[in-house]
Amino acid sequence: MRFRILIWLAMLPISLYAVSDFDRDQIQQRISPVGQVRVQEPPLPAGGQVPAPEVKQEEPKVAGQDTYEKYCMVCHGTGVAGAPKFRVEEDWKARLAKQDIASLTATAITGLNAMPPKGTCADCSDEEIKAAVQYMVPQS
Numbered sequence: 250m251r252f253r254i255l256i257w258l259a260m261l262p263i264s265l266y267a268v269s270d271f272d273r274d275q276i277q278q279r280i281s282p283v284g285q286v287r288v289q290e291p292p293l294p295a296g297g298q299v300p301a302p303e304v305k306q307e308e309p310k311v312a313g314q315d316t317y318e319k320y321c322m323v324c325h326g327t328g329v330a331g332a333p334k335f336r337v338e339e340d341w342k343a344r345l346a347k348q349d350i351a352s353l354t355a356t357a358i359t360g361l362n363a364m365p366p367k368g369t370c371a372d373c374s375d376e377e378i379k380a381a382v383q384y385m386v387p388q389s
Contacts, residue, residue, distance in 0.1 A: 313380030320370035321381055330363035338387040350386070354379040 317325070317335070324332040333340035344353060357378050360366040367373055373381075 311384055313377070313382070313384030316370065316373060316377045316381040317384050320368050320373070321385060323369065324364070325385055332364065333385075335385055336387045341387055345386070350379070350383060353386070354382050357382050 322335070324330065325335050328334045328337075328340065333344060348356070354375070357364070358367055358375055367378055368381075370377070
């Protein structure tokens with residue numbers, strides 16, 4: 250009886266090793282890649298020369314456009330808190346009837362109603378604010 254127990258105890262680690270090795274093989278099969286990706290250079294066009302990459306030419310920015318896009322567009326793009334929308338003539342008509350560009354610029358610099366002084370650009374110069382106001386006003 251003791252001999253059988255001794256043989257059984259000797260065989261147990263071997264069988265456990267076989268089970269863990271079998272499990273390891275199955276796990277490796279399950280996580281192995283299904284396919285392979287092969288990246289290949291596109292064929293050269295006739296003549297064997299590589300075409301030069303196309304360079305996009307940016308449109309030149311108008312004075313005040315950068316300032317508007319960085320600081321003013323947040324409110325004036327959608328009309329938040331009654332702000333006149335970008336180049337919408339109806340929104341600007343009442344203001345332009347009462348004020349010229351110089352007084353609109355002065356109002357933008359000092360702030361009005363929900364708009365803080367210089368909008369959201371505390372570091373902008375008066376010239377940058379003026380250019381942004383001129384850029385926002387409908388072109389006519």
